[in-house]
Amino acid sequence: MALDTETGIAPYDAPEKDLYEVGELPPLGYVPKKMYAWAIRRERHGEPDQAMQLEVVDVPKLDSHEVLVLVMAAGVNYNGVWAGLGIPISPFDVHKAEFHIAGSDASGVVWAVGDKVTRWKVGDEVVIHCNQDDGEDEHCNGGDPMHSNSQRIWGYETPDGSFAQFTNVQSQQLMPRPKHLTWEESACYTLTLATAYRMLFGHHPHEIKPGQNVLVWGASGGLGSYAIQLATAAGANAIGVISDEDKRDFVMGLGAKGVLNRKDFNCWGQLPTVNTPEYNDWFKEVRKFGKAIWDITGKGVNVDMVFEHPGESTMPVSTFVVKKGGMVVICAGTTGYNLTMDARYVWMHQKRIQGSHFAHLKQASAANQLMVEGRLDPCMSEVFPWDEIPAAHVKMRKNEHKPGNMSVLVQAPTTGLRTVEEVLAAGK
Ligand SMILES: C/C=C/C(=O)SCCNC(=O)CCNC(=O)[C@H](O)C(C)(C)COP(=O)(O)OP(=O)(O)OC[C@H]1O[C@@H](n2cnc3c(N)ncnc32)[C@H](O)[C@@H]1OP(=O)(O)O
């Protein structure tokens, strides 16, 4: 039987060159020697606009199970900020490469495949999830690949992310692109959506269930905007937290049952020493916060789950307000890593504290399917041109970004395009 080599992309003329300008397409499947990339180097660690500089580098070489993707658009995530700063770790200490191309989200076109790849072919339109592993140990074969020692995040713990014209990924990282979305919309969601999916549905028996209540920190942010939508889709009640009244309507529009403004309360930061006057003040304030949740859930009804990521500033509150036998699920410590809590509430009320990190393919794929079916809004907040990739990260670093998820254009020359043909036409 003949292999399926139909690309679905109309033939077009383009010269074969060693380097293409950003926005210029090579012939389909032709791999140039060089590419443009925003590269971080160890000596440049610092704020994003210092760390990320435009360079011409070699196009990555493919291994047998890998796929080279021409990047149409990429997503902006916090791990690009962390990679640039070199905090809490320098990515160079992990992958040992000379330079680091950040970017852990992308939409694009399969441009070349390794000789063992069977699921994808040149011309396929894809989005990329950011989990890599070696696929060899028991966790990857019957267990949870996220528990494998070989588990790593593409574009953070690997040097070859999506802020470049091409990126090489493991074939298992690819998923079909929602064709109803533009290149930039489809680039903005996978990392935060799949992470939120695993947090809400990946930790048995505490998967969020219809009718349950979940408190979502940073509800207008990347993770939060999907947590609200996923919880709502599952029939649960999401209570979102914001810091600015401008974000209230956005979060309610995603389906939240209620929204709290954290600026109305004063119980943030590490837990004061128990039974001191400071603790007593903190306790009054945290009860006020808990009461505000009851105003939404019903008197005395504590939340079944807390969706945590700010970390140090909110963990004492999260562990207090979650119900007996409930779960605080945490994937980050944006405000600090030194988590504190009143242990009495954790053991006496038998609360579960669960770490969560990205997602495996099955979880990422289930989340992607909801996007393909149009059941979730990608919540793309803003699109930046290629030249402004560092500036987009500066905005995120300062918490000045708009609600939702940011995207950047790479080979797509302008916004609003959905096909390769439209990219070719716009490029002319
Ligand atoms: C999808 C997107 C996700 C995100 O964006 S997440 C946000 C960005 N990511 C982050 O901020 C995470 C960054 N990563 C880290 O900060 C580090 O990744 C960790 C702190 C999580 C782990 O650090 P490490 O240095 O990799 O830990 P060790 O290698 O496991 O241990 C350090 C040393 O301690 C020894 N050790 C480990 N366990 C034990 C034990 N049980 N008893 C005695 N020693 C132990 C090891 O061997 C090693 O030692 P030796 O440095 O000499 O090799």
Ligand SMILES: NC(=O)C1=CN([C@@H]2O[C@H](COP(=O)(O)OP(=O)(O)OC[C@H]3O[C@@H](n4cnc5c(N)ncnc54)[C@H](OP(=O)(O)O)[C@@H]3O)[C@@H](O)[C@H]2O)C=CC1
């Ligand atoms: N382990 C994993 O797999 C993953 C981890 N992450 C990590 O999760 C974190 C959040 O990512 P993401 O959602 O994309 O980021 P965003 O910046 O989009 O959203 C974070 C939200 O947190 C809120 N926030 C900021 N400061 C505080 C504070 N002091 N107290 C409470 N809330 C605060 C903000 O909302 P407001 O000011 O309105 O409250 C902001 O919108 C990052 O550290 C990122 O690295 C992200 C994805 C995957």
